[in-house]
Amino acid sequence: xxxxxxxQIETGLNELNAHAAGEKWRVEDGKLTKQFVFKDxxxxxxxxxxxxxxxxxxxxxxxxxxxxNKVTVQLATHEAGGITxxxxxxxARMEAVTG
Amino acid sequence: xxxxxxxQIETGLNELNAHAAGEKWRVEDGKLTKQFVFKDxxxxxxxxxxxxxxxxxxxxxxxxxxxxNKVTVQLATHEAGGITxxxxxxxARMEAVTG
Numbered sequence: 466x467x468x469x470x471x472x473q474i475e476t477g478l479n480e481l482n483a484h485a486a487g488e489k490w491r492v493e494d495g496k497l498t499k500q501f502v503f504k505d506x507x508x509x510x511x512x513x514x515x516x517x518x519x520x521x522x523x524x525x526x527x528x529x530x531x532x533x534n535k536v537t538v539q540l541a542t543h544e545a546g547g548i549t550x551x552x553x554x555x556x557a558r559m560e561a562v563t564g
Numbered sequence: 565x566x567x568x569x570x571x572q573i574e575t576g577l578n579e580l581n582a583h584a585a586g587e588k589w590r591v592e593d594g595k596l597t598k599q600f601v602f603k604d605x606x607x608x609x610x611x612x613x614x615x616x617x618x619x620x621x622x623x624x625x626x627x628x629x630x631x632x633n634k635v636t637v638q639l640a641t642h643e644a645g646g647i648t649x650x651x652x653x654x655x656a657r658m659e660a661v662t663g
Contacts, residue, residue, distance in 0.1 A: 506625050510616045517609045526605050532627040 468547035477553045496539040503534045519558040525551045567646035576652045595638040602633045618657040624650045
């Protein structure tokens, strides 16, 4: 899994954000980042549960922080030293879960 | 729900840590803090799922961060401006989940 170039990441972000609800995905600390906001904790944790199953299926796991109705996600591929297609795949599945 | 004094927090920590597996609970950034380490992501997320149900029952929710097999928990009571008995209750339930 190769690290994507800046151009590839920009193209990926445009595509991902065309279908993204709420806040847009962006690159922060070299990671694909988004804060998801839900109605309450149960909705937020429901999202995390679905996303967790997708992460396990992809064998690619997020860094994520939750407080009450907010989930901040950061995606990167440690072995590649950057953002890869796998990060965009997981991000797209997270968007599908919220849709 | 009243904010606990430093003495009460120290007593609470001693009691909690007498039964804690792994790392000890401590106060960090004014919050009851612990990093839980599991075998893998599925175990870590299983813990989070059980803890999430307890949090919802207590109507008291953690700040927590997960990456793969690690879950860092921070507990405080915003309305009280500090650590309360509710934080120790949730911490004790989290320990019971891992036990």
